[in-house]
Amino acid sequence: MRDNGMGVGEVVRSLVLGILGAIALRIVLGIYQRFLFICEPHEILVVSGKSTKLSTGESVKFAVITAGRHFRIPWVQIVKRMDLRIISIELHVKRILSVGGIPLDLHAIANVKISTDERYVYNAVERFLDMGTDNIRMAARQLLEGALRGVVSQLTPEQVNQDRIEFADKLVEMTDADFSKMGLHLDTLKVLRVEDEAQYLENLGRTQIANALRDAENAQNRTGQDIAMEEAAANQSAAIAQKQAEIGIAQKRNQLRALTGQLEGEAQSVEREAQVASQQARAEAEQELQAVRREVETKRLLCEVVLPAQADATARQLLAEGDAASIAEAGRANAEIIELTQ
Structure with missing residues (x-):
C-alpha cells in the first residue's frame, strides 16, 4: 500500500510539473510576443530610448525602423507605430x-x-x-x-x-x-x-469658341483655295506631262522608223551581196565545169582521134620503112648477084 501511495504521488508530481512548465512556456511566449514588434509594409516603428545618429551628424533619442522587427527592452524602450x-x-x-x-x-x-x-x-x-x-x-x-x-x-x-x-x-x-x-x-x-x-473664363471660352469657329472657317476657305490651286497646278502639270509624253513617244517612233529603215537597208544590202556572191559562185563553178568539160573533151579527142592517128601514122611509117628496107636489101642482093655473075 505504501508503494502504491508513492507511485500515485510521483504521477501527480509529474502532472503538476508538466502543467507548471506549460504555463511557464506560455508566459514566456506571451512576454516575448508582447515585446516583439514586427513592422508591416504600410507603417514604421518608432523606438524611444534608443539613440540614433542621423546622416547630418545630429543625434536623436529615438530610432525609426522601416522594415523587419524589433524586440523592445522592457522598462527601457517604448515602441509606437506610424501609418504610412x-x-x-x-x-x-x-x-x-x-x-x-x-x-x-x-x-x-x-x-x-x-x-x-x-x-x-x-x-x-x-x-x-x-x-x-x-x-x-x-x-x-x-x-x-x-x-x-x-x-x-x-x-x-x-x-x-x-x-x-x-x-x-x-x-x-x-x-x-x-x-x-x-x-x-x-x-x-x-x-x-x-x-x-466674374464669368471671365466663360466669356473667354465664348470668345475663344467664336475665334476658333472663325479660324476654322478661314482655314476651310484657305483649304478650299489651296485645293483649287493645287488642282489647277496638278491639271497643268498633267497636261504638260502628257504633251511631253506625246513628244517623247513621237521621237521614239521616229527613232524606231529610222532604225527600222536602217536595219531594212542593211538587210537588203546583205541580201544583194548574198545574191551577187551566189551568182559569182555559180559563174565560177560553171567556169570550172566548162574547164573540166574541155579537159575531158581534149582527152577524149586525144584518145579517140589523135592517139589512133598517131599510132596509124607510126604504123604506116614503120611499114614504109620496112618496105624500103626490103627493097634496099633486095637491090643490094641483086647487085651482089650481078657482081658474082660477072
Whole structure:
C-alpha cells in the first residue's frame, strides 16, 4: 500500500510539473510576443530610448525602423507605430486673385503621406507622433492652400485653367521644401475645377469658341483655295506631262522608223551581196565545169582521134620503112648477084 501511495504521488508530481512548465512556456511566449514588434509594409516603428545618429551628424533619442522587427527592452524602450498610408485631402479654395485681379475658385484633390526618406522621416516623427490622421491632414491642407494662393497669383486665369498639369507641377515644386521640413511627401495633386464668379473664363471660352469657329472657317476657305490651286497646278502639270509624253513617244517612233529603215537597208544590202556572191559562185563553178568539160573533151579527142592517128601514122611509117628496107636489101642482093655473075 505504501508503494502504491508513492507511485500515485510521483504521477501527480509529474502532472503538476508538466502543467507548471506549460504555463511557464506560455508566459514566456506571451512576454516575448508582447515585446516583439514586427513592422508591416504600410507603417514604421518608432523606438524611444534608443539613440540614433542621423546622416547630418545630429543625434536623436529615438530610432525609426522601416522594415523587419524589433524586440523592445522592457522598462527601457517604448515602441509606437506610424501609418504610412495615403491621406487624401480635398481642397476648395475660394477667391484666389490671379494675374489681372480676377478671383478664381479652385477645387483640387491631393494625396500626402509620411515620408520614408531617412532625411525627413525623423521630422515627421517629431511633429506627428501620437497625432491622428486628421491632424496630419489639417497641417497639409493649410500648407497646400497657402501654396495655391501663391502659385495662382503668378498665373493668368487662362494658364490656370488650360495647363493644369504645369500648374500642379509648380505647386509641387513650391511645397516640396515645406513638406520635407514637416516630414511629409506630396504624392499626387490634381486640379478638378477652376471657377470664377466674374464669368471671365466663360466669356473667354465664348470668345475663344467664336475665334476658333472663325479660324476654322478661314482655314476651310484657305483649304478650299489651296485645293483649287493645287488642282489647277496638278491639271497643268498633267497636261504638260502628257504633251511631253506625246513628244517623247513621237521621237521614239521616229527613232524606231529610222532604225527600222536602217536595219531594212542593211538587210537588203546583205541580201544583194548574198545574191551577187551566189551568182559569182555559180559563174565560177560553171567556169570550172566548162574547164573540166574541155579537159575531158581534149582527152577524149586525144584518145579517140589523135592517139589512133598517131599510132596509124607510126604504123604506116614503120611499114614504109620496112618496105624500103626490103627493097634496099633486095637491090643490094641483086647487085651482089650481078657482081658474082660477072
